[in-house]
Amino acid sequence: MAGNTVPFKTAEGQAELITRQRRVSQRHRTVLFLIDGKRSAADVCRMALLAGVPGCCFDELLSQGLIALPPPPPLPPLPPLPPLPPPLAAPVAAVPADIPADSGTLHVDLPLRGVDNLSAWPDSTLPPSRTLQPDSTLLPDLMPDDARAADPWPVSRDADIAADAVAEARELLMTAVRTQAPVAGSFTLLRLRRAGSRADLAALLGEVEARLNKPHRSLVAAQVLQRVRALLGGHIDSKFSTA
Incomplete structure (x- = not known):
């Protein structure tokens, strides 16, 4: 029960005060008389206690539909969400002024030595190929018979x-x-x-x-x-x- 809520008599509660069809007790009628649409629920219960009426009578009148409480006020609307930040733009690489922006390939001219200038290269420090001796390899035909027949792992x-x-x-x-x-x-x-x-x-x-x-x-x-x-x-x- 909300203490600050102002209860009111329903149509059945008002008819009960006149016709007494439900034959509620005198304590319940006292609570009905105290509800005038101005007093809060806490004030009604406090005055009923002073008159010797227990607080359960208020709840029983609510369950019987003789009194009612106004609906709770709607919740305040939620504040709007802050706007999303704008998307970051992709960085653009700077292009030098002397290169066209639409150029997809950068061509660089490198000086090449002519065929006639091959002799200008310094001589290689390696000896001529004919002076290099090949790796010595012992062919099976040149191996002794006892060496070929010997088992290395006996x-x-x-x-x-x-x-x-x-x-x-x-x-x-x-x-x-x-x-x-x-x-x-x-x-x-x-x-x-x-x-x-x-x-x-x-x-x-x-x-x-x-x-x-x-x-x-x-x-x-x-x-x-x-x-x-x-x-x-x-x-x-x-x-x-x-x-």
Whole structure:
């Protein structure tokens, strides 16, 4: 409820004061009598409270359509937006006065030496082409037979094959120990992991055989050790024999 708004009685409210058709309470009629079209809503409610009428009676008369409030005044129009600034003109390059404005191409005459004046150029500092020796190239036909037949990478390939064999042998031994003796062979696994050459692995074969020396594991251990010896390229005596 707007305090400064002046309420007024509707046609139904005026008829209610005369006919009493709706049979509103005396408190509601008191509020209707106080509304004269001059007093504000705040003044009407204040006077009604002095007369012992609660403020809810004003709202109930509004909901019943016996009184009404004027519509709120329209909002003031928004100020117009400022005009947009004019677009900036593209800069125009200045053209010298001695060049026509409509000339699309600038022609410049450069002095050229005539054919007869070629001899006036200074001599080149490079020696004549016939004095330059070509790069020495050793043709395959001129190479010795042993040089052509030699493989430049035999050592590297052999080293790669040996490293692969050592890695496979180490993995086989570690898998066998880890599977057959996971607790007792913990230190053996550590030594196998540190072994980096054929000699290191060959020195640990006896220890691995001791870890795998079980009756029901003899055949499996013998097969693993036989494969490892084949990878290491050695024939080391073993207490196991393949069946």
